[in-house]
Amino acid sequence: MGKTYFKNAHVFTGVNESFEALDFLVDDQAGTFVEVGSDVTVAEDVEVVDLAGKYVMPGMINAHTHIILDPLFKIGGLSSVNGNQSEPVVDTYIAVDNLKKLLKNGVTYIRDVGSTYDIDLKLGKLEREGKIVAPGIIGSGAALMMTGGHGAELGREVDGPDETRKAARELLKKGARNIKMMATGGVSIDGEQPTDVQLSVEEMKAAVDEAHHKGRTACAHAQGTQGIKNAIIAGVDSIEHAIYLDDEAIEMLKEHGTFVVPTLVAPWAINQHTDLLPEFMVKKSLEVQEAHFKSIGCAAKAGVKIAMGTDAGTPFNDFEGLNAFELDLMVQAGLTPLQALQATTVNAAELLKIASEAGTIAADKLADFLILERNPLEDIKAVGEEKIVYKKGKQVL
Known part of the structure; x- marks a missing residue:
């Protein structure tokens, strides 16, 4: 028919602070919202979908994924545990499978922050051209780290x-829309600590300047306090993980307008499988969890901008239900349900510089949305329950 009219829904647009009674019209061919409001103009020949009793929100945006990783070690691809040699066909197969899982579970846009063989960049281009059905992809290509630094298996070693x-x-x-850097060590690699300082301010600033010159973003894996501060000073757009925040770091985040992408579920997933993972990893992960929750709760309370990301691809950190569970963990850490929903919609869209097309339900935006059975502002767990997913106006099967 060309257009579909959705009526009688309770809608969280990403801008409002509660679910409101709103109708919306979708252009099925363009994949965009045509009109959103209480008095939508509808022609007689449009398809009508009655959403009485349902709750609608924008599709989730996951701002921290590694789509080429095999978190459950089933396919034999690259992981931070098995140390397998990466191979382009296998990595691409894993990435495509992970993208399908993300979309089916309500993630309609991602930022990938460390890939092999530029797979995220190439798949992102195919998605934008309409050649594959997948979440939108803001790709980073290879992450940058010092020689011997965190995540060398995913990236490119640089010095100076x-x-x-x-x-x-x-x-x-090559088409990267984000530059990812490693400011500190981490949990998943032996022989380093999350507090270790790695890339310097000067090294990171050089990359940040190049990204910003092209209108792109830059982010930093930064877990320890000094590394976090170094990355903020360097001008990154977001701090990934932010495990050890002190009061000064929180004030710096606010002053610079720097986002935090918590990835609370990454250590949580490791801590659920302590008998299956290396002792060094488990020891560090157990040590950071309490500080991590405290830091994110304090940051949110102070008004730091939070965007949702899961670090999907790390051990047992899957591309399915843990997307919504990250929101649950955010609330457990101290965010309100509204802050959690904003983190995975409007805030993440702002960070990824895709607010003109995604993150809110509004005219001319991509018709990426979720239909839920319950109100997640009353119980954030509702996002993780049975849902219907629409990507560019088409229901995901």
């Missing part, structure tokens, strides 16, 4: 501002 600048320029030339 000149090398970092050169690597960032090459990534941007």
Whole structure:
């Protein structure tokens, strides 16, 4: 028919602070919202869907994924545990499968922050051209780290501002829409600590300058306090993980307008499988969980901008139900349900620089939305329950 009219829904647009009685009209061909409101104009020949008793929200945005990783070790691809040699066909197969899982579970846009063989960049281009059905992808390509630094299996080792600048320029030339850097060590790699400082302010700033010059973003894996502060000073758009925040770091985040992407579910997933993972990883993960929750709760209470990300692909951190569970953990850490919904919609869209097309339910935006059975502002767990997913106006089967 060309257009579909959805009526009688309770709608969280991403801008309002509660679910309101709103109707909306979708252009099925363009995949966009045509009109949203209480008095939508409807022609007689449009298809009508009655959503009485249902709750509608924008599709979730996951701002921290690694789609080429195999979190359950079933396919034999790359992971931070098995150390397998990466292989492009296998990595691509895993990535496509993970994208399907994300979409089916309500994630309609992602930012991938560390890929092999530029797979995220190439799949992102195919999605934008309409050649594959998948979440929208803001790709980073290879992450940048110091020689011997965190996540070398996912990225490119660089030393000094000149090398970092050169690597960032090459990534941007390939189509990267974000530059990912490693400011600290982490949990999943042996021989380092989350508090270890790795890339310097000067090294990170060189890459940030290049990204911003092209209108793109830059982010930093930063878990320890000093590394977090270094990354903020360097000008990154978001701090990933932010495990050890102190009062000064929180004030710096607010002053610079820097987002935090918590990924609370990453250590949580490790801590549920302590008998299956290396001792070094489990020990560090158990040590950081309490501080992590405290830091994110304090940041949210202070008014730091929070965007949702899961670090999907790390051990037992899947691409399915844990997307919604991250929102649950955010609320457990101290965010309100409204803050959690904003983190995965309007806030994440702002961080990814896709607010003109995604993150809210409004005219001319992509018709990416979820139909829920219950109100997640009353119980955030509702997002993780049975749902209907629409991507660009079409129901995901």
